[in-house]
Amino acid sequence: MSLLASIPLLSIHLVIFNLMLLVNGAETAAVLSSPMFSGTLFSGAVFTLTIGDFLVILGVILLYFELLKSTRFSTASTVEHMVSMLVFIIFLIEFITVKGLGNASFLVITLLSLIDVLSGFTVSISTARRDIDISA
Secondary structure (H helix, E strand, C coil): CCCHHHCCCCHHHHHHHHHHHHHHHHHHHHHHCCEEEEEECCCCCEEEEEHHHHHHHHHHHHHHHHHHHHCCCCHHHHHHHHHHHHHHHHHHHHHHHCHHHCCHHHHHHHHHHHHHHHHHHHHHHHHHHHHHHHHC
């Protein structure tokens, strides 16, 4: 497994949010709530997708691919789990301490990162347990 493959996909969000914070400062929350797309549905309801909503949707999609990555079991997967844990810790610290990142979109992405960590360890433990049962 290459080094690039062991980088958690949710770290993309960490980079995006930090770049937004660098460019926009404390106004990051206002940027996240700005509309990205708007359209009228067949029902007549107006659907508006904000930048924050889009980032959450992207996070869910990336979490799916992270779950697929966690089903592979190798010695390098341990490194990937540790890096995922580090990414979650950075998310959590930034959510608590950085003013521009204390918003609902960043919280949801932080929770997605936590789910990535927990599911990675769960899949690894389940796979290891199955390997022990088969070899016994």
